[in-house]
Amino acid sequence: MLHKIGLGLIALCFAATSSTAAASEWPLLPTASDQDWALPSTVVIIDVGHGGIDGGATSGDTLEKDINLAVARKLYVMLRSQGISAVMNRTGDYALSEDNRWHISRSRHRKDLSHRRQLTEEIESELLVSLHVNWSKKSSQHGPIVLHQNRGESALLAFCIQDALNRQQKTSFLPREGKPYYLLKRVQQPTVIVEMGFISSSTDRAMLTDPRRQEEIAAAIASGIRQYKWIVR
Numbered sequence: 001m002l003h004k005i006g007l008g009l010i011a012l013c014f015a016a017t018s019s020t021a022a023a024s025e026w027p028l029l030p031t032a033s034d035q036d037w038a039l040p041s042t043v044v045i046i047d048v049g050h051g052g053i054d055g056g057a058t059s060g061d062t063l064e065k066d067i068n069l070a071v072a073r074k075l076y077v078m079l080r081s082q083g084i085s086a087v088m089n090r091t092g093d094y095a096l097s098e099d100n101r102w103h104i105s106r107s108r109h110r111k112d113l114s115h116r117r118q119l120t121e122e123i124e125s126e127l128l129v130s131l132h133v134n135w136s137k138k139s140s141q142h143g144p145i146v147l148h149q150n151r152g153e154s155a156l157l158a159f160c161i162q163d164a165l166n167r168q169q170k171t172s173f174l175p176r177e178g179k180p181y182y183l184l185k186r187v188q189q190p191t192v193i194v195e196m197g198f199i200s201s202s203t204d205r206a207m208l209t210d211p212r213r214q215e216e217i218a219a220a221i222a223s224g225i226r227q228y229k230w231i232v233r
Helices: 006-012 064-081 108-122 152-169 182-186 202-208 211-232
Strands: 044-048 086-088 127-134 145-148 191-198
Touching: 044 064, 064 086, 064 127, 064 211, 127 152, 127 211, 145 152, 152 191, 152 211, 182 191, 191 202, 191 211, 202 211
Parallel strands: 044 086, 044 127, 127 191
Antiparallel strands: 145 191
C-alpha cells in the first residue's frame, strides 16, 4: 500500500535540496559531560549511529561512526539555524551502551539500542532521524535508502527525505519499510533510518567522507524534514 502512494507522497516533497554555503567553522556542540544538551522538549532527535567501540560499517580505515557524527553535526547546526529545535544523542566518539546502567543484558548492542529508545521517552520530541551508512558485498551498490515504520507519518517523513536525497545524489530510489529494525519497532514517535550511502562503493565513500558533500547530505535531510513539517502542520 505504501508503495502505491509513494509517487503521490514524493510529489508533495518537491523542495530542492541545494546545499548551503560551506562554513569555515561549525559552532561547538555539547560534549558527553554537559548536562544542558538534553532539552525537555525538541522537534528532532538526531540519532547518531554507532560510536566508541562500535565503529559500524567499515572500508579500510574509514568508519561509519565517524561519517554519521560528521553529518549529524552539520544537520544539527542547519536545523537550529532554520528554527527547528534539535538534539543529538551522541556528540562525540563514545558508545551509548556505556551510559546504560539499567538494562540488564550482557549484550552491548542491546544496551545501546535500548538507551537510544529510552532517550525518546525522556525527551519530548516530534520525530527521530537515525543516521547510518550502508554496506554491500557488491561494490556497484550505491545511493541513499530511507527506512520507515509501518505508520503513515513515518512513511511520509521517509518519502520526503528520500526524495531530497535522490535529488542530491541524482538517484531514484523509493524508501522501504524497515520491519526488523529495533528503533522502528519500539520508538513511538515517527522514526526513520537514513542510510546515507554505501561505504562499500568507492563513489559513495568519496562523497560520504568529503566535508562539502557531507554538508550537501545534511542539507538534503534538513530539506526533507522541513517538507514533512510543512505537509503535516
